[in-house]
Amino acid sequence: MSVSFRVLARDEKTHARQGVLQTRHGKVDTPVFMPVGTAGTVKAMPHEFLEDLASQIFLANTYHLYLRPGEQVIGSQGGLHRFMSWKGPILTDSGGYQVFSHRSLRKITEEGVEFRSHLDGATHFFSPEKSIQVQQTFGADIIMMFDECTPYPVSEREAKESMRRSMRWAQRCKEVHDSEGAALFGIVQGSVFLPLRRESVERLCEINLPGLALGGLGVGEPRLLMYELIADLEGLMPQDKPRYLMGVGTPLDLLFCVKQGMDMFDCVLPTRNARNGTLFTSVGRIRIKNTCYRYDEGPLDPHCGCLVCKRYSRSYLRHLFVSGEIVSSILNTYHNLYFYLDFMEKIRQSIALNSLTEFEGRFRERYTESA
Secondary structure (H helix, E strand, C coil), X not given: CCCEEEEEEECCCCCCEEEXXXXXXXEEEECEEECEECCCCCCCCCHHHHHHCCCCCEEECHHHXXXXXXXXXXHHCCCHHHHHCCCCCEEECCCHHHHHHCHHHEEECCCCEEXXXXXXXXXXXXXXXXXXXXXXXXXCCEEECCCCCCCCCCCHHHHHHHHHHHHHHHXXXXXXXXXXXXXXXXXXXXXXXXXXXXXXXXXXXXXXXCEEEECCCCCCCCHHHHHHHHHHHHHHCCCCCXXXXXXXXXXXXXXXXXXXXXXXXXCCXXXXXXXXXXXXXXXXXXXXXXXXXXXXXCECCCCCCCHHHHHCEHHHHHHHHHCCCHHHHHHHHHHHHHHHHHHHHHHHHHHHCCCXXXXXXXXXXXXXXXX
């Protein structure tokens, strides 16, 4: 097996589970948050900083790396691990989300997707087979099936057509997958229509892949509707395989979805927000550019143990941001990733101690999402 997964502990009051995902480049303790490294780098974060933060695994983007520097460059150097000088596990997405996000540049058929590069307008074609071939060239530990992500809102007819096409693509992905080192995960689609989501889960269980992801969420649908779908699908998803919720979300999103048995998460929120001056603290988000922090000599978060909070004041962090200093993005991103990774570590500990509900209560007492 290219990966193995074991559940080590369960929270008795929820569906949360604490486990370990073993890959060829090391183990990953779950539930886990994966920083997003779109172009083979987490923006503003040298790999040494990620190692210092004990980041276990991160996500790289097949579409962007295929366009630049290209699979030939990465393949000639033995894959992403050597190219990037990263020793830990890597997950690559399939390019399917870019099919969604660059709708004006693509044409979808049963065979795959023809698209124009957002860089130079050159025409390319991605099929399920091509996506798997590229990801295997990259040498990631976990690779994702090629799928189509529908927008919100979308009609049930369009969602059904798209989901069933994605399930046919899933079978094609499995048929060409031949890497012993890369685990191929399936992606559940079906937009906000529960019967379609259930059909997608059932089809992927028949195809029998080593992991299952929920895709096409966090794309504009109401949060409570997303929560309802995830809760309803929990009982249908295999208990002995890792469950990956793609592209979600806020700390409260992560907490809710961990309680529904989700094991893996990725989102650009902590890094993108950091570069825009929005920082996560134990009492909620703050916008560091606000005038109220101009003379504030206190730490960003007195309850945080990261090097930013130990050394720099809010006043200084505000000065760096409003001055447009490069180091502002570095320090802000370091802090936000520390917050997310530390948050997930505390969740894992709480599950192991069967005290997740108590942890959630303490967290919600102080935390607010308003900024």
